[in-house]
Amino acid sequence: MLLNLEYFNSVWVTSLTNQILQPNAIALGNFDGLHQGHIEVLKPVIKTEKEKIYKTVVSFTPHPQEFFTGQQRKLLTPLAEKISYLEKLGLEQLILLPFDRELANLSPEDFLKELLVKKLAVRFISVGEDFRFGYQRSGDAKLLRAIAHTLGIEVEITNLKNQKDVRISSSEIRQALTLGEIEKANAMLGREYSILGKVIKGQQLGQKLGFPTANLEILPVKFLPKQGVYLVRVELINQPHSSHLGLMNIGYRPTVNGQNLTVETHLLDWSGDLYNQTLSVNLIKFLRPEQKFDSLEALKAQINADIQTARKLNLTISHE
CATH class of the missing domain: 2.40.30.30 (Riboflavin kinase-like)
Structure with missing residues (x-):
């Protein structure tokens, strides 16, 4: 799905790579729910103090899992809700990369060099330590950092965040909501x-x-x-x-x-x-x-x- 260029409140949202605001400091991931673990990944971008660099979230549409299974995923934060939260956090741009067969087949090197660097003009990247990318999820956060280092791009890897010895994740939040464990879900969300x-x-x-x-x-x-x-x-x-x-x-x-x-x-x-x-x-x-x-x-x-x-x-x- 390609989105028309538009501002949602103060956040610039697009899936058109030729119309992206540049250059960018990016947080990379799906971020459904924008839970406490996601916030930790976003913080390094939010705190970016470099002049003339956009504080950006890069995500995918549809969700890769939805693309491969053909089954629509119910979302904790549909697009309008996600944008509203991003605005409150101080993010300036949301790029929704169309997830298709071409993107899925990119090698980890091409994903970074051809997409993130050439088309998005990325200068800084923040990811969680469980981030995977590239063909058949063959790249991990450490490989991303290694490739980016050769290009002079800093990559910050955020540790996973736990709530009472349980890893905070969108899946855990969904499970808690399904069971009616609202307090548990809210604790992981931070709201x-x-x-x-x-x-x-x-x-x-x-x-x-x-x-x-x-x-x-x-x-x-x-x-x-x-x-x-x-x-x-x-x-x-x-x-x-x-x-x-x-x-x-x-x-x-x-x-x-x-x-x-x-x-x-x-x-x-x-x-x-x-x-x-x-x-x-x-x-x-x-x-x-x-x-x-x-x-x-x-x-x-x-x-x-x-x-x-x-x-x-x-x-x-x-x-x-």
Whole structure:
């Protein structure tokens, strides 16, 4: 996929190598999730003090694993979310190299010399110690440094980062989210895992029960955690610094024989029209799995109980 040249906020984003801002100090990798391990790889680029050199992230589209398997990967940070985080970190450019058979067949030497040096004008490279590149992943971080040294290019290799003896990785974060282990996922991310979505009209069942919910339209590529009910913190994108405690349900609403997966959020102590607004729903804790109730009254009683649990947990978390 080739992207049209454009600025997203203050980050220049392109996959067109003839339109790249040059020269570059780059962090090289996929960076899905932008977790704490990724941040360590980005830091040397962010701290670059050389004049007239762009602080750049170089990644691939599609993900190499997706290219080889033909299976679409759900993303922890779809493109718009990734760009937003990169901007906050102080990065200036995101280059999304089209990953195709030609790129996959490049030798490690050609990957560096013909692509990174000739087309991207790279002056500095930062990678994690597990970085692999070139044909059949034959190159590693040490080989990258050795080849780059002959060209007068500095390569910084960042050690892997652990969280309680577990290596921080996108795969570990996905596993934690799948199991509903939100605190573990958030610790590895260094922030609360968020789900971004536009509020659309639903069946308005929550309103009939006395608990109006915002039905979110989520990008199909977004990775969703375990189905069930969550304690969340909700931010309205058009209202900076706004934060509201809430409950989110991810599931099929079996009590009313729902057929489609929905993501619904109820904001506590909120009144107002949320339709067409974009919300960032930040996950704090998994409360319970989704379940089918014998009646709407039983469902309503459980929602009341969930709200009480949410308030108590919020007080506990606030005083920690």
